Structures are given as C-alpha cells and as structure tokens.
Amino acid sequence: MAVPxxxxxxxxxxxxxxxxxxxxxxxxxxxxxxxxxxxxxVCGVCGMYNGRQVIEV
Numbered sequence: 001m002a003v004p005x006x007x008x009x010x011x012x013x014x015x016x017x018x019x020x021x022x023x024x025x026x027x028x029x030x031x032x033x034x035x036x037x038x039x040x041x042v043c044g045v046c047g048m049y050n051g052r053q054v055i056e057v
Contacts, residue, residue, distance in 0.1 A: 027036040030043040031051065037043045047055035 026039060028039040029035070030037050030046060030048065032048040033043065033046040035043065035045045037045075042049040042054050045057070047053055047057040
C-alpha cells in the first residue's frame with residue numbers, strides 16, 4: 001500500500017481542500033404550475049414531465 005514519505009504542508013493541504021465547497025441546489029420552474037423542481041425530474045406538485053402527465057397527483 002502506498003504511504004506518503006513526507007508530511008504534506010498546511011498550505012498544500014488547504015489549497016487542495018479549497019475546491020470542497022457547498023453548491024446550492026439548482027432548481028427549474030415547472031412549465032405547467034411554475035413551482036420550483038429539480039431539472040430532468042417529474043414535478044411533485046402537478047406530476048408533469050416534458051409536457052405530459054406522468055404521475056396522477
């Protein structure tokens with residue numbers, strides 16, 4: 001198993017971890033009822049997806 005030979009400096013560790021950010025959830029408005037929903041998913045309010053009724057709500 002590979003083991004680091006030397007200890008990684010604090011600046012290298014922090015610069016590597018600088019990309020670990022919390023990203024806000026992207027939402028899109030439903031075309032039918034205009035409620036926020038995740039993109040490429042069925043709307044939980046009206047049950048529409050891509051212009052057609054998928055789920056009876």
